[in-house]
Amino acid sequence: MRRMVLSAAALLVCACGQQAQIASGPAATGCARSATHQIAWTDADVPDTIITRAEGPSCLQAVVTLVARDAHGDPLWTFISTYHAMTTGGAAPAAVGAASPQQVDRFLASWADVTTTTSDRLPEWREGAANVGSNGGLAYTTTFSRESYEGMRQRNLRMICYAAAVDTTQCLVVDPSSNAPAMIVAYGP
Secondary structure: OHHHHHHHHHHHHHHHHHHHHHHOOHHHHOEEEEEEEEEOOOOOOOOEEEEEEEEEOOOOOOEEEEEEEOOOOOEEEEEEEEHHHHHOOOOOOOOOOOOOHHHHHHHHHHHHOOEEEEHHHOOOOOOOOOOOEEEOOEEEEOOOOHHHHHHHHHOOOEEEEEEEEOOEEEEEEEEOOOOEEEEEEEEEO
């Protein structure tokens, strides 16, 4: 019995040592950055907050997140990607140089500064067309039916748009039928 207790204690000590090693490893010297921006989206009188973060063993290897939170701090929408995919596209090749903390800070500040507009600014989805179509060289798509899309577009809903890739933007409205954020449209070349 005594041998089992000593063995268990030795395992515990080893486990604690491993946890301490992991905590002081690459994450401690990696890339942990963030930016915030307040917007009037879900309530014109009380601002929501957009929070962008980067975290990884290096800034080039960072995972980036965009979170929209209401005035109470509740999450409304989240989006996740990688720093490289958002700034260059695709996966980072092995021979790519480093990204500096200052470059990541500029990206995060710009990303958090989402575009605010209204849904009536979106292109019309013409009757008989398969989807919203294109406008000014940009292709627009939506998962909503034509009737739902046109109904929300014509209601002049407050809308935010953010970068979802190097050449892609996604726009969100608060869907009047569910009172929850929904991606009304995505567009890009």
